[in-house]
Amino acid sequence: MSILRIRCRLFARYAELLGRDEVTVELPAPAVVSDAVRRLRDVLPEGRLLPERPLVAVNQRHVLPGEPLADGDELALFPPLAGG
Amino acid sequence: MSILRIRCRLFARYAELLGRDEVTVELPAPAVVSDAVRRLRDVLPEGRLLPERPLVAVNQRHVLPGEPLADGDELALFPPLAGG
Amino acid sequence: MPYCTTSVIDLAALIDAVAGPECGGIATFVGTVRCGEDDGPVRHIEYSGYEEMIEAEFAGIAAEARARWPRTRTAARHRIGIVLLGEASIAVVVAAPHRAEALDACRFMIEEAKRRLPVWKKEVLQGGEAVWRDNTGRRVPSGGGPRDPD
Amino acid sequence: MPYCTTSVIDLAALIDAVAGPECGGIATFVGTVRCGEDDGPVRHIEYSGYEEMIEAEFAGIAAEARARWPRTRTAARHRIGIVLLGEASIAVVVAAPHRAEALDACRFMIEEAKRRLPVWKKEVLQGGEAVWRDNTGRRVPSGGGPRDPD
Numbered sequence: 001m002s003i004l005r006i007r008c009r010l011f012a013r014y015a016e017l018l019g020r021d022e023v024t025v026e027l028p029a030p031a032v033v034s035d036a037v038r039r040l041r042d043v044l045p046e047g048r049l050l051p052e053r054p055l056v057a058v059n060q061r062h063v064l065p066g067e068p069l070a071d072g073d074e075l076a077l078f079p080p081l082a083g084g
Numbered sequence: 085m086s087i088l089r090i091r092c093r094l095f096a097r098y099a100e101l102l103g104r105d106e107v108t109v110e111l112p113a114p115a116v117v118s119d120a121v122r123r124l125r126d127v128l129p130e131g132r133l134l135p136e137r138p139l140v141a142v143n144q145r146h147v148l149p150g151e152p153l154a155d156g157d158e159l160a161l162f163p164p165l166a167g168g
Numbered sequence: 169m170p171y172c173t174t175s176v177i178d179l180a181a182l183i184d185a186v187a188g189p190e191c192g193g194i195a196t197f198v199g200t201v202r203c204g205e206d207d208g209p210v211r212h213i214e215y216s217g218y219e220e221m222i223e224a225e226f227a228g229i230a231a232e233a234r235a236r237w238p239r240t241r242t243a244a245r246h247r248i249g250i251v252l253l254g255e256a257s258i259a260v261v262v263a264a265p266h267r268a269e270a271l272d273a274c275r276f277m278i279e280e281a282k283r284r285l286p287v288w289k290k291e292v293l294q295g296g297e298a299v300w301r302d303n304t305g306r307r308v309p310s311g312g313g314p315r316d317p318d
Numbered sequence: 319m320p321y322c323t324t325s326v327i328d329l330a331a332l333i334d335a336v337a338g339p340e341c342g343g344i345a346t347f348v349g350t351v352r353c354g355e356d357d358g359p360v361r362h363i364e365y366s367g368y369e370e371m372i373e374a375e376f377a378g379i380a381a382e383a384r385a386r387w388p389r390t391r392t393a394a395r396h397r398i399g400i401v402l403l404g405e406a407s408i409a410v411v412v413a414a415p416h417r418a419e420a421l422d423a424c425r426f427m428i429e430e431a432k433r434r435l436p437v438w439k440k441e442v443l444q445g446g447e448a449v450w451r452d453n454t455g456r457r458v459p460s461g462g463g464p465r466d467p468d
Contacts, residue, residue, distance in 0.1 A: 012366055012438035013450045013458060060371040062434065076368060076436070080452035083367070083396060083437030084267070084349045084408050084428065096216055096288035097300045097308060144221040146284065160218060160286070164302035167217070167246060167287030168199045168258050168278065168417070180330060183348075189403050192352035195345070195424075197417060198333075202342035253339050265352060267432075271425050274345075278417060 002029045004071045006036050013079045017049045027069070033058065034065040036075050054078060086113045088155045090120050097163045101133045111153070117142065118149040120159050138162060171226035172219045174249040177256040183263075186241040191263035195274035199258040201251050209294040213251050218286040222246060229280045233262070236276070237269040244277060246285060257289075321376035322369045324399040327406040336391040336413040343417035345424035349408040351401050359444040363401050363451075368436040372396060379430045383412070386426070387419040394427060396435060407439075 004027045015021040025039045033056050041047040053065055055078035069075065088111045099105040109123045117140050125131040137149055139162035153159070183194055203210045230242045243261045251257050260277045264270040282303060290310060292298050298310040333344055353360045380392045393411045401407050410427045414420035432453060440448050440460060448460040 009368075011368055011436065012440075013460070016460065057368075057371060057436065060368075060374050076371070078368075078436055079438060079450065080454065080456075081433070081435065081437060082439040082450075082452045083365075083372075083435035084432040084453065093218075095218055095286065096290075097310070100310065141218075141221060141286065144218075144224050160221070162218075162286055163288060163300065164304065164306075165283070165285065165287060166289040166300075166302045167215075167222075167285035168282040168303065179333075183329075187350065187404060189353045192350055194348045194350065196348075197421065198344045198346075199417065200337065200342055200344065202415065203339045254337060267347065267349065267428060271347065271421075271428075275421050278421075282417075 002071070003027070004029050004031055004069055004073070006031075006069055007072075007074045008036060008040055009074065009076045011076065011078055014050060014054070014077050018044055018046050020044075029071070031069050032065065033063060033067045033069060033075060036069060037065070037077070040077070050077065055081065086155070087111070088113050088115055088153055088157070090115075090153055091156075091158045092120060092124055093158065093160045095160065095162055098134060098138070098161050102128055102130050104128075113155070115153050116149065117147060117151045117153060117159060120153060121149070121161070124161070134161065139165065170223060171244055171246060172217065172222050172248050173245050174247065177245045177247055177259045179256070179259055179261070182243040182245065182259055182261040185243045186261050186263040188241065188263065190239075190265060191241065191270075192265050193267035193270040194261065194263045195267070195270040196259065196261045197274055197278045198256045199278070200256050201253050203253050210253065211292050211294050211296075212253065213257070214290045214292060214298075215246075215248050215251055215257060216288050216290070217246070217248050219248065221286045225284045225286070226281065229277055229284065232280070233273045233277050237262075237264060237273045240264045240269055240273045242273065242277065244281070246281070246287060248287070320373060321394055321396060322367065322372050322398050323395050324397065327395045327397055327409045329406070329409055329411070332393040332395065332409055332411040333413075335393045336411050338391065338413065340389075340415060341391065341413035341420075342415050343420040344411065344413045345417070345420040346409065346411045347424055347428045348406045349428070350406050351403050353403050360403065361442045361444050361446075362403065363407070364440045364442060364448075365396075365398050365401060365407060366438050366440070367396070367398050369398065371436045375434045375436070376431065379427055379434065382430070383423045383427050387412075387414060387423045390414045390419055390423045392423065392427065394431070396431070396437060398437075
């Protein structure tokens with residue numbers, strides 16, 4: 001069974017809440033975005049402050065929670081957007 | 085029978101076509117805008133160059149050809165508008 | 169503040185006139201004299217208008233916009249006289265607390281201005297010939313030519 | 319040309335960048351930091367963003383606009399960092415041969431920017447307290463507070 005290394009980035013309030021803006025998680029393949037989010041909620045101190053279904057981008061592209069992940073992907077977790 | 089004196093103004097291409105930008109006509113009351121336009125087409129040299137139903141304003145307000153006229157009104161005849 | 173001007177339109181000044189701390193969005197539209205591929209070689213445009221009525225109509229359009237979108241602040245100008253290629257002939261500026269109001273009111277004002285302002289334009293071509301041009305894009309030679317459609 | 323900037327947004331420069339003799343209309347939208355009656359006393363706003371992705375998203379939005387309205391030319395900026403009351407946080411500028419294309423594309427771009435740009439804002443109140451504010455208008459105290467809705 002292969003392992004996916006996913007670089008997870010936290011932005012704005014999420015980075016503030018968890019006191020960090022980056023963490024790498026390893027997941028058994030195959031995995032989708034929501035698997036990585038669940039892992040973050042489980043393993044990070046204060047991880048439960050993250051929502052179960054945050055806005056997410058993979059490799060700088062907005063995606064849905066069912067998006068498959070590949071080894072080396074960057075997963076970004078976004079609080080509600082506030083641009084403009 | 086009372087008489088309405090209507091000050092008629094011609095703008096842009098209409099003024100150019102008829103070589104004048106103003107003429108006063110007298111009409112028997114009651115009269116509407118289209119009566120005044122018909123009179124202009126009848127009495128002015130080159131008056132037939134004016135359309136039978138031009139854009140019109142009475143006292144600086146856009147109106148339809150059936151608009152009643154009152155003594156002293158100003159009637160403006162407009163070529164198709166080109167503002168903006 | 170008059171809506172007609174014979175000077176270059178200063179968009180920044182119009183924006184300054186409507187901006188304020190309670191406004192979150194400013195929408196503008198600027199119409200410029202163009203010389204596109206489907207046009208002949210235009211040297212400049214001469215705008216003429218019934219200026220007192222332009223003032224009345226533009227004031228009415230602004231009042232209608234503020235009645236429909238009460239929290240908007242508006243400014244507008246139409247240039248009269250010779251306008252060179254690329255210069256602005258009209259500008260509409262609307263500030264509002266939220267963007268939808270600003271965008272909707274700006275569009276309303278430019279559409280109504282096009283429809284209602286008593287303004288005419290004569291294109292002066294590179295060779296010196298002049299043609300009247302209406303808002304349907306139809307050209308009519310200056311000084312004669314076919315009658316308007318009845 | 320980067321879409322993110324930490325400097326004051328220069329609307330005139332953006333307009334100059336898209337204007338041209340083939341363009342007959344220029345539509346712009348500028349979003350400004352406001353302090354309206356329903357807001358608390360805001361001192362300034364701190365915008366932060368995922369800058370590489372803002373560049374990618376804004377470039378995508380502009381490309382989509384040009385695909386849908388092929389004759390448009392576009393320019394846009396989002397400011398990052400401290401933005402004072404009344405200053406612009408975002409500007410979108412669209413030039414086109416005809417006004418409908420310019421207005422439609424401008425609106426499309428600002429709506430998509432609001433929806434897609436990875437940008438966040440923290441309001442710093444007069445007393446120094448900071449609150450995160452999302453685009454629904456909801457305030458969340460900085461550093462804690464309730465979870466986002468799932």
